[in-house]
Amino acid sequence: MLINFSSKDLNKLKSIIDDRACKTDNDPLCKTTILCIGDAIYHHIAIRDMFPSARVLVLRDDYLLAGLPDTAEVKLIAYEDWVSLSIENTPVITV
């Protein structure tokens, strides 16, 4: 499952997914992926803390467009990665 999260309303994300459900069956392939886009990029650390079992990624173009620092701490991905992620992690849910 891939969640494209574009909002700053973290409660909305919490109402959709619980951290316990982010890693089903202990199978790493079943991990939920949360991709922060748009306004959500400012909250990627809070989101990572909120969902430690999920894989939390950030869209590189948006992150750089905002002028935020490219540190090792943040996992930035390109559009081509987003395409692959979408294929490998259906359903894709945009929130």
Place this chain on the structure above:
Amino acid sequence: MLINFSSKDLNKLKSIIDDRACKTDNDPLCKTTILCIGDAIYHHIAIRDMFPSARVLVLRDDYLLAGLPDTAEVKLIAYEDWVSLSIENTPVITV
């Protein structure tokens, strides 16, 4: 000062006004008035708790449109009151 608050982002309201400033010079006429409209009507109690020194009102039409219970606890006002409030409490700030 009248603040028309239509959002559910309470942090935005907090970034604009501090409760200490809601009652200036101990003059009751200088009280800040917060009018909850639109999505903010669902949060009027949280807003009242957050700003105990402010006068917190709710637009009646929106409250009834949402189907929320008309209790004594909530101070509902009509459009004609909104007009008077706007005249008596300039500037009017819409958030």
Place this chain on the structure above:
Amino acid sequence: MISGKILILSTHAPYFSNFAQDAIEAALGASNTGLSVSFVLLHDGAYQLASNADSGKQKRKSIYKQLKAFELYDIEALYVVTPTDDNTLVSDIIESQTIAEVIPQSTLEALMRDSVHVLTF
């Protein structure tokens, strides 16, 4: 994974924006095309279940009545998710309604994982 199914998530309060109406029209459109539709109210979407909304007097098309009519349009299931925070306002609305099946968040997650297509409004 089963095809021919769609999950629609409605996350906004009614009347103050167009999202609740957009979600309903998408559900009807999907059902018309023969898709099996599961419709879930969550987050602020639960407020759509307030049955005594003053929509008639204010000349607004009733969201509640449209949700209530879902069964006439072969919409498979109407759910509302139990709120995760303690919000008495929304809890009261959910308790006093009878048109949506109340499900825990874990069921929503199962619904999402079982879906091929999801739309969110």
Place this chain on the structure above:
Amino acid sequence: MISGKILILSTHAPYFSNFAQDAIEAALGASNTGLSVSFVLLHDGAYQLASNADSGKQKRKSIYKQLKAFELYDIEALYVVTPTDDNTLVSDIIESQTIAEVIPQSTLEALMRDSVHVLTF
């Protein structure tokens, strides 16, 4: 109360919606008409001060450069309000910029009370 003055509050992050641009264009319009404009970045609006935004490469009109050019257009004052919560991301941005005067929330409140007209974006 002094007339001929306007206060513009810009509360949104840049680029992801049109609000930051709308606020800037309103400020320029007000200044052109001879109004004395005070422009305040607050809440997510403080993110507009990130000077190394990748807008050029992504072919977006730079919000930061437009704010920086405010003094050329007789815009009286550009302020940014110290964030009320401890947000290191925004604090770092505010500390490393030089185009906006940093003011505490109490100054914003004084600005609002002294204003006759206020627009928020």
Place this chain on the structure above:
Amino acid sequence: MTTFVIFVNTAPLNSINGRHAIKFCQAAMAAGHQIQQIFFYGDGVNHANCHALPVSGETPLLAQWIDIKRISGAALNLCITAAEKRGLVSAGNQQESVSEAFSVCGMADYFSALHQNEPTLVSIQF
């Protein structure tokens, strides 16, 4: 008597704020106040679209704006920059989808109203 200057920058469908503005103007007029102008900015310019199909059973917002203009004499001013960005005005000309009750104008039409030294002038944004 107070004179109101109204600023609308939200779209008719996306937000209830336009409806708020209409009912506010109606209440202000009923109380004997004046509406000097309604200025449509940002997504608010979409209020001028005369081809927008109203929801069945709902009173069209456009008809209510035109009523406010008729009764109060308030100008319905459309910000040209915002209208151009949204394709309602092109090469300086209103598209035929823009209601004739609206006037295309610059931001100066709004801000010069605020410039007047009138303590009885109140500006409100919706």
Place this chain on the structure above:
Amino acid sequence: MTTFVIFVNTAPLNSINGRHAIKFCQAAMAAGHQIQQIFFYGDGVNHANCHALPVSGETPLLAQWIDIKRISGAALNLCITAAEKRGLVSAGNQQESVSEAFSVCGMADYFSALHQNEPTLVSIQF
């Protein structure tokens, strides 16, 4: 090869999501995938307005949509109900402000694509 069905329900100015959708489609095409259709719903229908003035120095979104259509063969489908509510389609006819690259259609055009029993079909909303 995967086939994508794209759903856009945000306005071009109000949200960056439309730009996301464009760059996503471009990346998908570059990787050899197919775009079956882009369906514009809600405020997304405003993407079809050919009179919208692009910001100077920015590549117009409309031109990029048309490029995607040209290269991939993807249909640019405009939901008729959403377009009518926003005055882009009136009495069943496209307004002259709607780009000819777009086709007005019903929701069935989108949902019947999802109906097909294709495991390689992925739907994404922007």
